[in-house]
Amino acid sequence: MQKTQACQEPLLLLPMELVLPPFLSPLTKCHQLRSQLPSRPRHGRHQEPIMAVAQAPPFTLSLQETRSAHVPHRARPFQEPRTYQPSYSARREPRFVLETKLISFHNSAGRLDDARKVFDGMSHRDLLAWSAMISAYATRGMFDEVLALAMSMVREGVLPDRFLITRIFQACAYAEDLELGSALHSMAIRVGFMGRVKDVPVGNSVLVMYVKCGELGRARGVFEKMRRRDLGTWNSMIFGCCRSCKWEEARRILKDMRQEGTEPGVVTWNTLISSYARSGDLDVALELLEQMEESGVEPDVVTWTSLVSGFVHSDRGDEALQCFIQMRLAGVEPNGMTIACAISACASLKLLSQGSELHCHAIKIGSVNNVLSGNSLVDMYAKCGELVAACRIFNEIPEKDIFSWNSMVAGYAQAGYCGKAYGLFCKMEDYGIRRNVITWNTMISGYIRNGDDERAFELFQTMEGYGIKRDTASWNILIAGSVHNGYFDRALRIFRQMQSAQMKPDYITILSIIPAFANLVAAWKVREIHACIFHHNIEMDGKIANALINAYAKSGDLAGACAVFDRHSSRNIISWNCIIAAHLLHGSPNKVLDYFFKMKQHFVLPDHTTLTAVIKAYGMVGMVSEGREVFLSMDKLYNVTQDLDHFAAIVELLGRSGRLQEAYETIERMPLTPNLTVWEALLTSAIMHGNVRLAQLAATEMSVIEPNDPRIQMVVSNLQDLAGKSFDAPKVTVHNKGRMLDGVEDCSIEIKNMVYFFSTGDNVASELIVTELGLSMPDTGNGTLEVEEEMEEAVGFHCEKLAIALAISDSPHFRSIRIIKTARMCNHCHTFAKLVSEKYGRQILIKDPRCLHKFENGNCSCEDYW
Numbered sequence: 001m002q003k004t005q006a007c008q009e010p011l012l013l014l015p016m017e018l019v020l021p022p023f024l025s026p027l028t029k030c031h032q033l034r035s036q037l038p039s040r041p042r043h044g045r046h047q048e049p050i051m052a053v054a055q056a057p058p059f060t061l062s063l064q065e066t067r068s069a070h071v072p073h074r075a076r077p078f079q080e081p082r083t084y085q086p087s088y089s090a091r092r093e094p095r096f097v098l099e100t101k102l103i104s105f106h107n108s109a110g111r112l113d114d115a116r117k118v119f120d121g122m123s124h125r126d127l128l129a130w131s132a133m134i135s136a137y138a139t140r141g142m143f144d145e146v147l148a149l150a151m152s153m154v155r156e157g158v159l160p161d162r163f164l165i166t167r168i169f170q171a172c173a174y175a176e177d178l179e180l181g182s183a184l185h186s187m188a189i190r191v192g193f194m195g196r197v198k199d200v201p202v203g204n205s206v207l208v209m210y211v212k213c214g215e216l217g218r219a220r221g222v223f224e225k226m227r228r229r230d231l232g233t234w235n236s237m238i239f240g241c242c243r244s245c246k247w248e249e250a251r252r253i254l255k256d257m258r259q260e261g262t263e264p265g266v267v268t269w270n271t272l273i274s275s276y277a278r279s280g281d282l283d284v285a286l287e288l289l290e291q292m293e294e295s296g297v298e299p300d301v302v303t304w305t306s307l308v309s310g311f312v313h314s315d316r317g318d319e320a321l322q323c324f325i326q327m328r329l330a331g332v333e334p335n336g337m338t339i340a341c342a343i344s345a346c347a348s349l350k351l352l353s354q355g356s357e358l359h360c361h362a363i364k365i366g367s368v369n370n371v372l373s374g375n376s377l378v379d380m381y382a383k384c385g386e387l388v389a390a391c392r393i394f395n396e397i398p399e400k401d402i403f404s405w406n407s408m409v410a411g412y413a414q415a416g417y418c419g420k421a422y423g424l425f426c427k428m429e430d431y432g433i434r435r436n437v438i439t440w441n442t443m444i445s446g447y448i449r450n451g452d453d454e455r456a457f458e459l460f461q462t463m464e465g466y467g468i469k470r471d472t473a474s475w476n477i478l479i480a481g482s483v484h485n486g487y488f489d490r491a492l493r494i495f496r497q498m499q500s501a502q503m504k505p506d507y508i509t510i511l512s513i514i515p516a517f518a519n520l521v522a523a524w525k526v527r528e529i530h531a532c533i534f535h536h537n538i539e540m541d542g543k544i545a546n547a548l549i550n551a552y553a554k555s556g557d558l559a560g561a562c563a564v565f566d567r568h569s570s571r572n573i574i575s576w577n578c579i580i581a582a583h584l585l586h587g588s589p590n591k592v593l594d595y596f597f598k599m600k601q602h603f604v605l606p607d608h609t610t611l612t613a614v615i616k617a618y619g620m621v622g623m624v625s626e627g628r629e630v631f632l633s634m635d636k637l638y639n640v641t642q643d644l645d646h647f648a649a650i651v652e653l654l655g656r657s658g659r660l661q662e663a664y665e666t667i668e669r670m671p672l673t674p675n676l677t678v679w680e681a682l683l684t685s686a687i688m689h690g691n692v693r694l695a696q697l698a699a700t701e702m703s704v705i706e707p708n709d710p711r712i713q714m715v716v717s718n719l720q721d722l723a724g725k726s727f728d729a730p731k732v733t734v735h736n737k738g739r740m741l742d743g744v745e746d747c748s749i750e751i752k753n754m755v756y757f758f759s760t761g762d763n764v765a766s767e768l769i770v771t772e773l774g775l776s777m778p779d780t781g782n783g784t785l786e787v788e789e790e791m792e793e794a795v796g797f798h799c800e801k802l803a804i805a806l807a808i809s810d811s812p813h814f815r816s817i818r819i820i821k822t823a824r825m826c827n828h829c830h831t832f833a834k835l836v837s838e839k840y841g842r843q844i845l846i847k848d849p850r851c852l853h854k855f856e857n858g859n860c861s862c863e864d865y866w
Contacts, residue, residue: 094124095123095124096122096123096124096125096126096129097128099118099119099121099122100126100129100132102115102118103115103118103119103132103136104132106118107132107135107136112137112140115132115133115136116133119132119133125156126158127158127159127160127161127164130149130153130158130160130164131160131161131163131167134146134149134150134153134164135164135167137149138167138170141174143171143172143174143175144171146167146168146171147168147171147172147180150168150171159191162193162199162201162202165184165188165193165202165205166201166205168184169181169184169202169205169206169208169209170205170208170209172184173205173211173212173213174212176213176214177213178210178213181209181210185206185222188202188206194206195225195227197227197228200226200228200229200230200232200233203222203226204230204232204233206222207223207226207233207236207237207240210222210240211236211237211239211243214243216241216244216246219236219237219240220237220240223237229262230262231262231264231268234253234254234257234262234264235265235268235271237253238250238253238254238257238268238271238272239271241253242271242275245279247275247276247279247284250272250275251272254268254272263295264295264297266297266299266300266302266303269288269291269292269297269303270300270303270306272288273285273292273306273307274302274306274310276288276310277306277307277309277310277311278306278310278313280310280313280314282307282310282311282314282316282319285306285307285310289307298330299327299332301327301332301333301334301335301338304324304330304332304338305334305335305337305341307320307323308320308323308327308338308341308345309337309341311323311345312341312344312345317344317345317346318345318349320342320344321342321345321346321349321351321354324338324341324342324345333365334361335365335367336362336365336367336370336372336373339358339362339365339367339373339376340370340372340373340375341376343355343358343359343362343373343376343379343380344376344379344380346358346380347379347382347384348383350384351384352380352381352384352386355377355380355381355384359377362377369398371397371399371400371401371403371404374393374394374396375397375401375403375404375407377390377393378390378393378394378397378404378408378411379407381393382407382408382410382411382412382414383411383414385415387415387417394407394408400431400433402433402435402436405424405428405433405439406438406439406442408424409442409443409446410442410446412424412446413442413443413445413446413447413449413450414446414449416450418443418447418450418452421442421443422443425439425443435466435468436468437463437468437469437470437471437473440463440468440474441471441473441477443459444456444474444477444478445477445481447459448477448478448481448482448484448485449481449484451485453485456477456478456481457478460474460478470501470503471503472504472505472506472508472509473508475495475498475503475509476508476509476512478491478494479491479495479498479509479513480508480512482494482516483512488516488517488522491513491516492516492517492525495509499532504536505532505536506538507539507541507544510529510532510533510538510544510547511543511547514526514529514544514547514548514551515547517529517551518550518551518554518555519554519555519820519847520555520556520819520820520845520847521748521749521755521818521820522555522750523555523556523557523750524753526548526551526552526555526557527557527560529548529551530548530560540567540568541570542568542570542574545565545568545575546575546578548561549561549564549568549575549578549582550578550581550582552564552582553578553581553582553586554585554847554852556816556818556845556852558582558586558588561578561579562579562582571602571604572604573599573604573605573606573607573610576599576604576610577607577613579595580592580596580610580613581609581613583595584613584616584617585852586854586861587852587854587860587861587862587863588861589617589618589621590617592613592614592617593614593617593618593621596610596613596614596617605639606638607638607640608643608646611630611631611634611638611646612646612649614627614630615627615630615631615646615649615650615653616649616652618653619649619652619653619654619656619657622656622657624653624654624657624659627649627650628650628653631646631649631650631653643672644672644674644675644677644678645677647666647667647670647672647674647678648675648677648678648680648681649681650663650666651663651666651678651681651682651685652681652684652685655682655685655686655688655689656685656865658689660685660686660689660691660694663681663685664694664697667679667682674701675705676702676705676706679698679699679701679705680698680702682694682698683695683699683715684865684866686698688865688866692719692722696716696719696720696722699712699715699716700716702715702716703716711823711824711849746758746759746799746821746822747799747800747803747819747846748803748819748820749803749806749807749817749818749819750818751806751807751810751811752810756803756806758799758800758802759799798826798828798829800819800821800829801829803817803819804817804819804832804833804836804844807819807842808836808840808842813841813842816842816843816844816845817842817843817844817845818845819844819845819846819847820846821846821847821848822848822849823848823849824850824866825846825866830853830860830864830866833846833853833855833860834855834858834859834860835858836855837855837856837857837858837859838858841857843855843856844856848866850866851866853866
C-alpha cells in the first residue's frame with residue numbers, strides 16, 4: 001500500500017505544467033548527459049528486449065523471487081580497492097544487498113558518481129539494485145539515463161515491478177520517447193500490470209506518457225479501459241485535451257468527472273484556467289474561476305498568476321492589474337512570476353507609479369535580482385521614459401539573457417536615443433549574447449520611428465549577412481514605418497517585395513497597410529489587399545473587417561464597404577460605427593438612421609461616435625427636433641456625456657436649417673471651451689447662408705486657436721475684405737495676406753493606375769477647356785460667400801477643373817473620376833463638376849478637407865452644403 005501511494009504522488013504532478021516537478025531538469029536531453037556521467041553501452045533498438053518479454057506468456061514475479069534469483073552478469077572489473085568493512089551483522093547478508101544499501105547511501109548524500117561506481121562493480125544485481133540506481137537518476141530528472149538503465153536491466157533478465165515501471169513510464173513521458181513507451185505498455189499488459197483496480201498508478205503513468213508524447217487518441221483509449229480512475233487519471237486526461245487544444249472536450253471531461261463523484265482539486269482547475277488563459281480565451285478562464293470558487297476550492301498563486309499572465313499577453317493590461325489586486329484582496333501572496341507579469345502590465349500601460357510600487361514589492365520578496373523580474377522592470381522603466389532607472393536595473397541583473405539586452409536596446413530606441421541603442425546592439429556579441437531577429441527588428445523599428453529610414457533599410461538589408469533570417473515582423477516594421485511617415489507607395493512596394501520573397505503576410509501586415517490606401521486614388525489597392533486576405537487565409541476578424549469597411553468607404557466604394565459589413569458575422573460597436581460613418585461620408589443620411597435603428601434592435605448600445613453621426617444625419621435630412629432630442633437625451637438614454645464633437649454636430653444641425661443665431665447661442669452657452677471643429681461648423685453655416693458677421697466671428701476665433709494655419713488666414717483675409725464693405729469689424733493680423741500660399745491648392749487624380757498631380761495657377765487656356773467640353777458656366781451666385789480659394793482670374797484655372805478635363809479625355813467612360821483636393825472647393829468648380837457629370841454621364845468623386853463630393857447626373861451628395 002505504501003508503494004502505491006508513493007508512486008501516485010508524482011503522477012498527479014506530471015501533467016501539470018504550472019507546477020514544477022520534483023526534478024532538477026525535466027527536459028534534459030541525452031547529448032547533454034553523456035558528458036556528465038558514464039552510461040552503459042546500448043545496442044540495438046530500445047523496444048527489442050521489451051517486446052521479447054511482451055510476447056511471452058503472462059506471469060508474475062514477486063519481490064522474494066527476484067531476491068533469490070541469480071542472474072549472471074558480466075560486470076566490468078572495478079580497479080579501486082574496497083575500503084568498506086562490514087560489521088558482524090552485515091557479514092550475514094549477501095554482498096549484493098550491502099552494495100544496494102551503499103548505492104542508496106551515496107544517492108542520499110548526493111554522490112551520484114560514487115553510487116554509479118558501486119552499481120557498475122556489482123557482480124549480481126537484483127530488482128532492488130536496479131530500482132535504487134534508476135530512482136537516483138529519475139529523482140534528478142536524468143531521464144535518458146533512466147531509459148538506458150531500463151534497457152540494460154531487461155537485457156539482463158530483470159523485469160520492473162509496478163513501482164519501477166511507473167518511474168520508467170515517467171522517463172518516457174518527459175523524454176517523449178513514444179517508441180519505447182509503447183513497447184513498455186505492451187509489456188505491462190502481458191505481465192498483468194494493467195486492467196485491475198490496484199493498477200491505477202501504472203495506468204496513470206501510461207496515460208501521462210501518451211499525453212506527453214502528443215498521442216491523445218491512444219491516451220483516450222487507455223483512459224476508457226481503466227476500471228478505476230482517481231484524481232490523477234482525470235487530471236492527466238484534462239491536461240491532454242488542453243494541450244491538444246480540445247477545449248470543449250476538456251470541459252466535458254470535467255463534467256463527467258464530477259458526475260462520477262470525483263471532485264476536481266486545485267490542480268484540475270489550474271490546468272483548465274491556465275490553458276484557456278494562454279489561448280487568449282480569458283472570458284472562459286474567468287468563468288472557470290467562478291466555478292472553482294463555487295465548488296469550495298480556493299484559487300492559489302498559480303491560478304491568479306495564470307490569469308494575470310493571460311491578460312498581459314492579450315494586451316489587456318488594465319484587467320491584468322485588476323486581477324492582481326483581486327489576488328491580493330483574497331489574501332494570496334504573489335510570487336516572482338506574478339510580480340513580473342504585473343510589472344509587464346504596468347509597462348504596456350506606462351504606469352510608472354504602480355510599476356515602482358511593484359518594484360518595491362519585488363525587493364521585499366527577494367525576486368528583484370531574478371532575471372524575469374529584472375527584464376520586466378527594465379522594460380517598464382524604459383517604456384515610461386525612466387532610462388536611468390532602466391539602465392541601473394539592467395546593470396544589476398547578475399546573469400543577463402537576450403531578453404535583458406533586447407529590453408534595454410528597445411528602451412533607448414523608443415526614446416529616440418538610437419546612438420546608445422546601437423552601442424548596446426554592438427556590445428552584445430562581446431558579452432557572449434548572440435543577437436536574434438528581435439534585436440535586429442528593434443533597431444530597425446527605432447531608426448524608422450525616428451525618421452532615419454536610410455539606417456533602417458541598411459540594417460534590414462544586412463541582417464541576413466550576419467546569419468539572421470528576416471521574419472514577418474521585419475517586413476511589418478518597414479511597412480508600418482513607411483505608412484507612419486507618409487510614404488504610402490513605398491509601403492505597397494515593400495508589401496509586394498515581401499510576397500515575392502515568399503514571406504506570407506500576417507494579421508499585423510494587413511492591419512498596417514490597409515490605412516495607407518483609405519483614399520480615393522487607391523481604390524484598386526484596397527481590393528488588392530482584400531484579395532490577399534483571402535489568398536493567404538488570414539482570419540477576417542473584427543479589426544481587419546472594420547479597417548476594410550473604413551478603407552472601402554474612403555476610397556469611394558460604398559458597395560464594397562457594405563459587402564464587408566454584411567458578411568462580417570461578429571460585428572461590434574466599431575463595425576456599426578464604421579458602416580454608419582461610411583454612409584454619412586457618402587451623403588446617405590437616411591441609411592445612417594436606418595443602421596442606427598438596426599443596431600439598437602441587435603442590442604448594441606450606441607456610443608459617442610454613433611450619436612455624433614446620428615445628429616449630423618438628422619441635420620442633413622432637416623429633422624432638427626429629432627436631432628436636438630438625441631443631443632439632449634444621450635446622457636439619460638445611452639449614458640454618453642456631451643462633448644465637443646456633439647456640440648459641433650448640433651451647431652451644424654442648427655446651421656444647416658438656417659438657425660444661425662441659435663447655433664451661435666448654443667456655442668455661447670456650452671459648458672466646454674469651443675474648439676476648432678465647433679467654430680468651423682458655425683463658419684460653414686455662415687458662409688453657406690451669406691452671414692458675413694458670424695462668418696468673420698467664427699474665422700477670427702479659429703485664427704486664435706490655429707494662428708499658423710494658412711487656410712484659416714486666407715478665409716480671415718477674404719472675410720475682412722467683405723466685412724469692410726458693409727460694416728466695421730475688428731481686424732486681425734494676417735501674415736500671408738497678399739501672397740500665394742505654397743502647397744495649399746493642389747489635387748491628385750488616378751487615371752489608368754497612374755496618379756497625376758495638378759496645381760492651381762497652371763498656365764492652361766481655361767477658355768479652351770470649357771469650350772472643348774461644350775459647357776456654359778452659369779452664374780453661381782446663390783447667396784454663399786467665396787472666401788476660401790482666390791478668384792480664378794487672379795491665380796489661374798483651378799486644379800480640379802484641369803483634372804476633370806484630363807479624365808474626360810483619357811479615361812474610359814465607365815470609370816469614376818476620383819480626385820483628392822487639399823483646399824475647399826469653390827462654387828465655380830462645384831457647379832462645373834455638376835455640369836460635367838450631367839453632360840458626360842460620369843460619376844465624379846472629389847474629396848476636399850470638408851466633404852466627399854459625389855457628383856452624378858448633375859447633382860452632388862453634399863446637397864450644395866459643404
